[in-house]
Amino acid sequence: MSSISVLRAGVARGGIELRQTLTTPNDLFAYFFPVVILLGAIFFMRDAHVPGTSFSLGASTLPSVLGMGLAFGGLLTVSQQLVVEREDGTLLRAKATPNGMTAYLIGKAVVVGGMTVLSMLLQLVPGLFLVSGLHVSATGWLTLAWLIPLAFLATMPIGAVIGSLFENPRNMGLVVLPIFGLVAISGIFYPISAMPGWVQGVGQIFPMYWLGLGMRSVFLPDSLAAVELTHSWRHLETFGVLAIWVVLGLTLAPAILRRMARRESGSAVAARRERALTTIGR
Template sequence: MNTPALTALRAGLARGVTEFRHSMTSKDDLLSHVGMIVVFVAVSLMMRGRHVAGTDVPIANMWMPGLMGLTVSISGVLTVASLLATEREDGTLLRAKAVPKGMVGYLVGKAVHIVLVTASLVAVLVVLATLLLDGFTMGGPVGWATVAWVTVLGLLATAPLGAVAGSLITSPRAVMSVLMLPFMAVMGISGVFYQAGSLPEWMQWIAQALPLYWIALGMRSAFLPDSMLVVEIVQSWRLDQAALVLAAWAVAGFLVAVPVLRRMARRQSGARVEAGRRRAMQRG
C-alpha cells in the first residue's frame, strides 16, 4: 500500500544514499570530512611515546576514541546546522515543502546521509588507529556493539541541536562563527582528549550534563582497558547512564526541534529564498 508517508519515506532513503555517494565522490566534501581527521591523527602519532598519567596507556590511544566521539558530535551539531541553513537559503527546503509529505522525505534523507557519513568516518578512524597505534584494539563484539549504539544514539542526541541552530541562524556563513566558540568550550570540558576527572568539580558537573562527554566516554569504553578507569570521574564506564543521558537529550531535542522546524518551513517562501540569494551575492 503506497501511502504518501510511505512514498516520502522511500524517497528520503533513496535521497540519503544518493547524497552519501555524492559526499564520498566530491573533492570538497572529502576534504572537509577528512581534513580534521588527518590533523588529529597526525597529532596523536606525535604523542605515541607519552602515557596517560597513572597508567601504561599511550595518550594517543586515549585520544582516538575521543576523536571518534567528537566526530559524532560535529556531525550532529555543526554539519546538520550548516546543511539546514544552506538548504533553507538555496531553496531546497522550499521545494521539499511544495511536495506532499516532502518535509518527511527531506528529513529522512538528511538523517540517512548524516548517519552514513558519520559511520564511515568512525570506521576510518578505527582502521587507522588499529594500524598505526600499538596496543589499540576493539573490545570484541561487545566493543563493536558499543561503538554502533553510541554513534546512533549520539547522533540522535546532537542532531536536534544542530537542527534548531540551523533553523534560527539566518545565514549559512554565520553558522560556524556562531557555533564554533561554544562548541569548542564544550569540547574543552568534556574530557575528549584528556582526563575529565582532573577538572574542577563544577566543570565535571557541567560536562556530565552535556551529550559530548557521554559519547566520548562510550567510545573510550569500547577501546580502552579497564585500567583507564582510574582517570575517569567515578572510575566506571557507566554505559547505562550514558544511554539514559543521550536518550534524554534525544527526546528533549526532538520535542523542541520539531516545532521549530515546522515554524521555519511555514515561513519559507519564494520571496525569502530570493532575498537570501541576493544577500549571498552581495556578500560574495
Template sequence: MTALRAGWTRGLVELRQSFTNGAELFSHLLWPGLMVAVLFFVRDVSFGGLPLAALALPGILGMNAATGMISMSQQLTADREDGTLLRAKATPHGMPAYLVGKVVSVSGGVLADLVIFLVPAMFLVEGLRIGSWPTLAWVLALGLVATLPAGAVLGSLFRTARAQGLVQLPFIAVIGISGVFYPLTALPEWLQAIGQVFPIYWMGLGMRSALLPDAAVAVEVGESWRHLETAAVLGAWAVLGLLVAPIVLRRMARRESGSSVAARRERALRRIG
C-alpha cells in the same frame, strides 16, 4: 512510507555526491587525517600508566560523531538560504522526506569519517581492546540520535550560512571541557560538572569503555564506565531533540516563501558585489 523511501533515496544520493565532489572528499579526509597525526605525536606519552593516544582515540571518535550536529545545522541553513527547503515544502511529503534524507546523508558521512580515522588508528595505537563492538555500536547510534536533532534545531535558528560561525566557538568550548583529548578528571570539579551535561563527554566515555582495557577506568570520574548514566543522558538528549526539532522545523517551514528566499539571494549578491 513514501516519505521514508524518498528520504532514503535522497540521502544515499547526497552521500554518494559527497564522495565524488573534490572539495567534500577533501573535507572527509582532512579531519580524520589531522586526528591520526595527533595520535602519532602523542603515542609515547602516558597518563595514569596508560598511553595517552589510547585514552584519546575513543574520545576523538565521540567528538567526530558529535560533529554530525554541526554538519546538520550547516546543511539545513544552506538549504534554507538557497531555496532547497522551500522546494521541499512545496512537494507532497517533502519535509519528512527532506529530514530523512539529511539524517541518512549526515549519518553516513559521519560513519565514513569514523572508519577513515579508526582503521589507521588501530594500527598506530597500542593497548586497545577490540572486543566490545556491541557497546561501541549502541553508544554511536544513540549518540547520533542525541545530536542530529539538536543540529536541526540549531540550523533553523540561522537565516544565512554566514551566521553559522556563531556555532563553531561554543562547540569548540564544549569539546575542550568534555575530556576528549585527556581524562575529565584533569579538570576542576566545576568544569567536570558542566562537561557532563553535554552528550560529547558521554559519547567519548561510552567509546572508551568499548575500546580501552578495564584498567583504564581508574582515571574516569568515579572510577566507573557508568553505562547506565551514559544511556540516560544520551537518551534524554535524544528525546528532547526529537520532541523539539519537529516543532521548530515546522514553524521555520511555514515562514519560508519565495519572497524571503529572493530577498536573501539579493542580499548575498550585494555582498559579493
C-alpha cells in the same frame, strides 16, 4: 503518501546525496581533512601517557575522537547543511512537495550518518597502526550497537534546531566556537578527571563527554576506567543522558522546523540571495 513511501523517498534522497558527496572533491576534503589533522595529533601524543598510568595518551584519545566525530556529525554537519540549503532554496522545494520536509530530514540522516561512519573508519583503521593497546570485546560490540544509533538520535535533532535558527551561513561561527569550547572540557584530548570540578559539571551536561566516554569503554581496557570520574565506564548514566537529549531533541525539533518551514517562501529565499550578493559586492 504512506509512511513507507515517505521513508523510501527519504532514503533514496539520502542515497543520491551520499553518492554526490563521495564524488565531489570539495565535500570529500571538508570531511577528510579534519581526519588527517586528528590522526596527526594522535601520532604526536602516542608517546605521552595517561596521568598515573603507563598507557599511551594517544591510544586513549583515539576512541574519544571517534565519539567527538559522532557529535560533530549530528550537531555541526546537520546544522551547517540546513542553513546552506535554506539559503539556496532546497528547503523551499522540499516544502512544496507532499511530505517533502519529512523525506528531506530522513535523507539528511542517511547522508550525514553514512559520512560520519565512514569518517570514523578512516580514523580508526590508520589509528590502530599508530597506537597500541586498543581492543573490542563482545561487550564492547554490544555497547557500539546502542551507542552509535543513540548518538545520532541525540545530536541530529539538536543540529537541525540550531540550523533552523540561522539564515546566513556566515553566522555559523557563532555555533562552531561554543562547540569547540565543549570539546576542550569534555575529556576528548585530556582526562576530564584532571579538570576543576565546575568544568567537570558543565562537560557532563552535554552529549560530547558521554559519547567520548562510551567510545573509550568500547576500545580501552577496563583498567583505564580508574582514571574516569567515579572510576567506572558509567554505561547506565551514558544511556540515560543521551536518552534525555533524544527526548529533548525530538520534542523541540519538529515544532521548530515546522515553524521555520512555514516562513519559507520564494520572496524570503530571494531576499537572502540579495543580501548575500550585496555582501560579496562589498
